[in-house]
Amino acid sequence: MPLISIILPTYNVEKYIARALESCINQTLKDIEIIVVDDKGQDKSIDIAKEFANKDSRIKIIDNITNKGTYEARNIGVRNANSELIMFLDPDDELELNACDIALESMKSNIDMVCFSAFSIINNQSSYFIKRDNKLLGNIEYMQEKSIWSICARVIKKDLFLKVIEIIGKHNRLVMAEDALISYVLANICNRILLNSNIVYKYYEDIESITKSYDSEKYKAVEYSYFKVIELIDNISKMNDFNKNYSEYCKNKLLAEYYSYSRRIYKKKNILKYLKLKLISIKQQKLVKLSYERLKCH
Template identity: 30%
Template structure:
């Protein structure tokens, strides 16, 4: 297709049960001038056959197969590099769109000359076959109008997902914005880099995306992958900290880092909690040594001091439990 308006990027891995619903929602969009880039990340199931069938019946759909497994972030990067439209969007292959989604976003982007369209979504509960609209998006990021900037709405950092948005590709290309590869929480640095570099965005205040909730969702992993949080924070700091000049934006970003760590800490499996806490204690910007740590923490990061006390306590308890178990095992040998 020549001059598509939006490139829809769909990474595919192990989702043959849901893939047809996903693809049907895209090829039936009311905005027909779209490019559909479906990247098979070496899926071991029957996804490739399904993709070939769709490629044969719709010339807008192009199937790309990775030479090796790249993970979600790396596969999205492949899509970005191949996209030819003015705007791009990401869709996970177990989710789907309202058929008017791309048209409504495109019209808003063009009408307001915006760099990003942000829209609401449904949570679809697989076990109950029930879709629940998420209604609090605009309240969460304190958007007072449908047109907004990061400076006016710094709580935008609370929205980390790279889906449920349509982006101006020129911003991504000019600033070399990419996803980290093979890391959990890969959406965070991508989304935050875009927020920092965009001019203004537009809110499409209705749910247009169905986000499937089920046991196999990647976000259910609570083991070793949770440790990727610390690599993600370091990557994001390197990409955006020097560009943040506004105190409100810097404060909102710092608050979000606290939130990410607390959220991960509350979800991580007990088997990796000690490792998690050890890495937290060494994270740059959170690390505290000597007599000056407590007032410095409270002054620079407000809640960080209390967070550190909490982490130190949990770390001490978990380490003690671990040492006791080792000791008991040694005693039992004799």
């Protein structure tokens, strides 16, 4: 049985997937499996992945019949994983070559989840995307940390992630904010969470990609996703008796992110709409601050 499963949900990333797979197959920890979930893109991503798989038996390709989206593609990868430990890699990013070794060592003391530091790469310039201090936290203490939604740069027990899938249940496709939903549930069900300062992940970011690829249908899908995740958090909180203060903080933070996203979209398209959203964003950020203060006090 492999010690760690790395899951790559793959859709139209032919420019980058070789880099991601190289960062997996060259890990210093060799006893791993690499699960590529083919989410039915239109480019040659999977052809490239198959070339790698022909040379490395640790690579397993799962063929989705239809496009499922990142959230469900990840879940399919988890269900098919053979390791007790799960890591995620978006195939336009890469792992540091010692990421799995560090992850395995960090999980030895009966830890449920480890959250690492990560770099953001923009125009070949690197800076911290996530910066962690070394500390062991219970779930309430973890909730009182400022939320970072990304589920990459983590290692998680497989059985706990399967519980996350069960708690969230089935819903319509999400195109954004799914990491926030997963992170919210993980924060409530993990009892021992380790923050680790080691940088294990490189996140490549195209800062202009959101506005360049804008269209009305995509905007509607993003809007639906944010408000659906807020609704799901509210329902899940009530059904599972999760921390109410944390739920309110997460919902307010998601609304703030949605308004920030909308502002970027409208900045060059509708100046009046942009200014209106800017005022709403300022008010929403105040609500985020207030809900965080309530969370810290309890």
